[in-house]
Every structure is written in C-alpha cells, then in structure tokens.
C-alpha cells in the first residue's frame with residue numbers, strides 16, 4: 001500500500017533531557033500543531049528532527065523504537081548541525097530574508113555547507129523509508145534542497161513541497177549568494193505550495209529570473225516535466241478547538257482564571273518569541289493606549305504568552321531582553337495593587353489552558369510584522385463558542401487574506417493599532433457576533449483536513465498532466481520505431497523548424513548560426529530524404545546559413561520558398577502587400593524608445609518586436625502594452641498579432657507554416673513524414689500534417705503534435721540516428 005511521508009525539520013514532538021533521561025513534549029509552532037492532526041492516517045509516517053541532540057547510540061535506538069510506535073522516524077542532528085544548519089543557515093539567513101528582516105541576515109559559507117549536508121541527511125533518511133508509489137511531502141524553508149536531491153535518485157517519485165513562511169520579492173531573494181541552488185532545489189518537486197497568492201507570485205518571478213525556467217498560469221516548464229505552483233492557505237483542526245473550548249476541563253480553567261482577573265477586559269497575545277511577530281511594537285501600542293485613555297486604567301489588561309524559541313540565535317536573545325525591559329517598564333509605571341497591565345508568561349501552555357485563554361479573552365491582538373499564515377488568530381476565532389470577541393489582525397499575516405472580518409491593522413502604524421484596540425473594546429455585541437460567526441463559517445469550511453485534501457488532489461492532477469506529456473515522449477522505443485520506418489521509406493520528407501529546434505536561442509538572434517554539427521546532420525539527411533527547413537526567419541538569413549545545402553527552405557512562415565531544384569531562387573508563395581508597415585513600424589519604434597534592449601526585425605511580410613534583451617519583467621509589461629495597442633490597429637489592416645518566444649510579431653493571418661507545408665507536399669507521394677518545431681508557429685505545421693506523420697514538439701508544452709521531445713540536443717540525436 002502506498003503511503004504519504006511527511007517530512008519537516010521539526011517533528012510534532014520534541015525531546016527534552018531531564019535528569020539524564022529524555023521525555024517527549026509537543027512541539028510549538030504552527031507547522032507542528034497544524035499538521036499534527038493529519039499524519040496518523042493509514043501507513044503514513046512523519047520524518048524529522050526530534051528537537052534535541054542525542055549522541056548515545058543506545059539512547060538513539062530507544063528513541064527510534066518509541067517514535068516508531070508514534071508513526072515517526074527521527075533524523076538526528078549533531079551539535080554542529082544544529083548550530084550551523086538550524087540556528088545558522090535556516091534561522092540566520094533564510095528566516096530573516098524571507099520575513100524581510102535583511103538587517104539580521106548572515107552570509108556564512110560554512111552555514112551553507114551545513115545546509116547542504118543536513119538536507120542530504122534528510123534525503124538519506126527518506127530513501128530508507130520510501131517505496132516507489134509513496135508520496136513524499138516536504139515542508140518548509142529548512143529543506144529547500146531536498147526535493148531535487150530526492151528527484152535525482154527517484155526520477156519518477158511523487159514529491160510535493162509546501163512553504164509555511166512567506167516567499168519574499170525577488171529583490172530579497174537575490175541577496176542570498178546561494179539563491180539559484182535554493183530555487184533549483186525546490187523545483188525538484190511536482191507541486192509547490194504557499195499560503196498566499198503573493199508568496200506564489202514572488203516565487204514564480206524569482207524562478208523565472210534566476211533559473212531561466214519559464215512559467216505560465218502557475219505551471220513551470222522544467223526540462224523534462226511540468227511543475228505546478230499554487231496557493232493553499234492552511235487551515236486548523238476547527239472541531240478540535242471548538243470542542244475543547246466547550247469541554248469541562250477548559251471551562252474549569254476559564255472559571256479559575258476569570259476569578260483572578262475579575263471583570264477586566266482581556267487582550268490576548270500568543271506567539272513564539274520571534275522578531276517577525278512584532279511583540280515589542282505591540283507592547284508599545286498598548287502603552288500608548290493607556291497613555292491616551294486613562295479611563296481604561298484598571299479596566300483592561302493584556303495576557304501575553306511568549307513561547308521560547310531559537311534562543312541561541314543572537315537576534316532572538318536581544319529580542320527577549322527588549323521584551324523583558326518593555327514589560328517591566330509598562331508594569332512598573334501603571335500597576336496598582338489590584339491591577340497589572342501586562343500578564344507576561346515566557347513559557348508554553350498545555351492545550352486545555354491555551355483553549356481557556358482563547359475562550360475567555362475579549363480581544364486577540366495578532367500583529368506580526370510578517371507571518372506566513374499565523375494559526376493563533378484562527379484558533380482564537382474557533383474557540384469563541386458564544387461568538388463574542390474581536391480579532392485584531394495584522395495585514396502582514398497570511399491569514400489576513402482570508403479573515404476579512406477581523407479588524408485589520410498595519411502593525412507599523414502604532415496609532416492605528418491603538419485605535420483598533422479602542423474600537424474593539426466598545427464594539428457592539430451584535431457586530432462582534434456577525435464578524436466572528438462569518439469567520440467561523442469560513443474556518444470550518446477550509447479546515448486543515450480540507451487543506452490536505454485540496455493539496456493532495458492538486459498533486460494528483462499535476463501527476464496526471466505530467467503523464468499525459470510523458471506518454472508522448474520520444475523515448476528510445478519511439479526513436480527506434482521512427483528510425484525503422486525512415487529506413488523503409490522510399491520517399492521521405494522532413495519539416496524542420498530552425499530556432500529552438502535545430503539550434504538553441506541566443507540573446508542576439510543573428511548569432512544563432514548553424515554550427516558544424518548541424519550542417520553535417522542536414523547534409524547527411526539531405527542525401528536520404530527531402531529536407532525542408534521551415535522557419536519564421538527572413539529569406540536572406542536562412543539562404544545564407546544553408547547556402548550550398550541540397551535542401552528546400554520555407555522562410556517567413558511561408559512567404560518565401562526556395563526549392564532545391566531551382567537553385568538560388570526564392571519564389572514568392574504569397575503576394576506582398578505591405579502598405580500597413582509604416583503605421584505599425586512607427587508604433588513599434590515608440591516602444592523601442594521606451595524600452596532599452598528592445599529592437600525591431602523587419603521581414604517582407606511581418607514586423608517583429610524583440611524583447612529578449614530587455615530587463616526581465618519590463619519586457620513582458622511592454623509587450624502586453626504593445627500587444628493591446630497593435631491588436632486594435634491590426635483589425636483595420638486585416639493583420640494578425642502573435643506572441644512568440646520573447647517576440648511579438650504582426651503579420652498577415654493567411655500566411656503560416658501549415659499552409660506552406662501543405663503546398664510543399666502537394667502532389668508528392670510520401671511514405672514517411674516528420675515535422676519538428678518548438679513554438680506556436682509550428683503548431684500550424686503540426687495541424688497540417690496527415691494522420692500518419694510524426695509530429696514532434698520540442699519541450700513539454702501542450703501541443704497538437706503527437707510527440708514531445710526534451711531539447712535541441714535530443715532533436716539532433718534523433719536526426720543523427722536517422723542517418724546512421
């Protein structure tokens with residue numbers, strides 16, 4: 001039976017040393033609590049670090065056994081691993097970078113080495129457990145290299161990746177010296193998920209710029225497969241929180257705690273100790289509230305739970321000191337014998353008590369400066385069994401995209417936060433109920449089980465799409481079949497597109513000249529078959545490049561044809577009418593002036609605007625603009641505007657490669673037909689091919705062709721095989 005292997009740096013339980021022994025304790029943090037509800041199904045297992053170092057082999061063996069019963073398998077990290085991989089690269093480079101705290105970023109090559117080493121450790125641990133049909137679901141930024149490491153050993157495995165923290169703008173990612181390796185690493189997965197649309201769009205933009213892989217509508221075109229990138233906002237185990245809040249045990253705590261705070265209004269804040277959570281800023285906002293509203297003294301207090309986290313990392317140590325200081329200051333200034341403004345707890349709480357805090361608090365103040373999702377705010381809403389209470393939520397948390405009925409604040413706008421608290425304190429009950437129940441509806445619907453289901457369905461979907469594509473792959477078997485049929489043939493014709501098919505792309509199109517290898521292949525083929533180079537290139541370039549070859553040529557998508565029998569002469573296949581060109585050229589020139597790197601190519605029957613050399617992003621933007629501009633003009637002139645590989649081309653619609661190929665084959669009795677091309681202009685050729693033809697599209701895009709082939713290199717291999 002196939003299983004799902006969940007992999008994350010931290011297991012949902014952490015080991016604690018106590019009196020020479022160890023014990024397990026639930027891990028804090030959203031990843032562990034969120035996924036904690038789902039890994040126990042079927043044969044599933046969770047692989048990860050048990051959160052402490054264990055050197056003694058006997059103890060390790062014991063832990064392995066105990067964890068086995070809990071459906072977990074440990075990856076043991078050494079002291080150096082913890083320092084350099086976990087505290088170092090993960091939490092002093094990636095965490096600050098991904099949360100936009102670039103001032104805390106450390107660039108340490110030893111940390112990077114450790115990151116590679118520990119990702120490899122995880123890879124080895126997974127390989128020991130993974131069967132061929134298993135799904136491997138990797139979580140979070142500590143394991144960005146793992147998908148590709150696994151892919152290399154298990155090329156057909158089902159691998160998914162989910163990132164729980166934000167994915168920042170390309171401007172931040174580019175600061176990391178190992179940025180390309182990191183992105184290549186994640187792209188080993190089949191499905192890559194983020195909490196929000198913004199995270200996913202930042203990721204796609206970084207992949208486009210740094211790896212050169214292109215993408216469309218969330219599908220990245222990798223060398224031999226497609227990868228889907230999408231947004232999957234994580235939910236919570238709603239029923240668990242709702243039920244717990246009503247339970248006797250929790251209600252007993254509510255009663256006990258309630259007695260101690262009497263009828264004060266309670267503001268609740270719960271976070272791991274982390275600078276991304278905006279804890280000092282929040283205390284300062286509360287301080288300002290008390291400064292501005294003396295009437296609230298003695299009537300409102302803040303319960304502040306700070307869960308210890310990453311306390312060996314310098315920036316976290318400093319944060320702890322800052323918080324201690326700020327709490328000391330506000331309490332010493334305002335406390336009275338029967339009122340303390342901030343109840344500060346630097347520790348974690350058991351679930352029942354946490355539930356009581358959620359249930360009894362009037363306001364949850366969740367104001368991170370940056371947060372991937374933030375589950376605390378969702379847990380608060382789920383625990384409000386009587387639908388009263390107010391959630392104040394930072395716009396910088398992923399959760400704010402879903403919880404529009406919270407009071408949304410910018411955590412950097414202190415007065416805004418103060419006003420939000422003030423308004424929350426006086427919000428009418430009816431409004432509280434309306435807001436909380438609407439959020440509850442949504443959290444119930446999109447709970448963590450639904451999240452897993454949607455994610456897994458999507459993974460199935462990508463795998464099916466990949467299969468569709470690879471089922472059309474020109475593999476060794478297909479190659480042999482093509483070769484055998486070619487050998488048998490008496491009258492064969494080959495339609496070969498040029499750019500992207502016979503030769504790779506060059507930043508200067510005029511430099512993509514045929515090399516000696518290609519010339520040799522074409523020469524050998526032309527002795528065995530009719531070879532037709534069918535291209536969008538202008539006739540002079542094409543004629544020069546294949547001068548002396550015994551082949552036919554079709555230039556400008558079928559405007560010009562040069563048959564091998566009438567050497568040297570180009571024949572006009574379509575009548576020239578180019579009165580439209582002056583108007584269009586003028587517009588294109590305007591877009592060249594505004595766009596450094598862009599240029600115009602003029603052919604007899606078309607004008608092409610090239611943007612391959614334009615700053616990435618800007619080129620796309622200008623192309624779209626030009627596209628809509630030209631579309632409007634095109635209608636008047638009866639022209640067609642087409643988007644190509646880093647080009648926009650405007651031409652007569654009745655001229656295309658398909659028409660030219662059909663004309664070329666007219667009257668011929670072919671017993672072998674092959675057409676290869678790499679873009680939308682070649683789709684016309686494929687469409688025009690008779691049923692028994694082999695049509696092959698280079699790259700793994702969806703196509704009318706009956707086969708896909710990986711790259712220019714493979715195309716040449718196939719052609720060489722035909723001549724051997």
Ligand SMILES: O=P(O)(O)OC[C@H]1O[C@H](O[C@H]2O[C@H](CO)[C@@H](O)[C@H](O)[C@H]2O)[C@H](O)[C@@H](O)[C@@H]1O
Pocket residue numbers: 010028029030031032034140141164165234272309310371372373374375
């Ligand atoms: O493992 P630690 O270093 O102790 O840190 C705890 C976890 O913190 C992060 O949690 C994130 O995941 C939540 C659920 O998706 C999300 O709500 C939150 O915004 C994130 O910060 C981290 O991503 C995990 O890897 C850590 O285990």
Ligand SMILES: O=c1ccn([C@@H]2O[C@H](COP(=O)(O)OP(=O)(O)O)[C@@H](O)[C@H]2O)c(=O)[nH]1
Pocket residue numbers: 027028029030031033034270271272305307347348349350354373374375376377379
């Ligand atoms: O004493 C505590 C306080 C909080 N939490 C949990 O820690 C998680 C925090 O997740 P969140 O996504 O809000 O932030 P993260 O810590 O993952 O950045 C929530 O599920 C809380 O229930 C916990 O386990 N023990």
Ligand SMILES: [Mg+2]
Pocket residue numbers: 497498499500501677678679
């Ligand atoms: Mg091409």
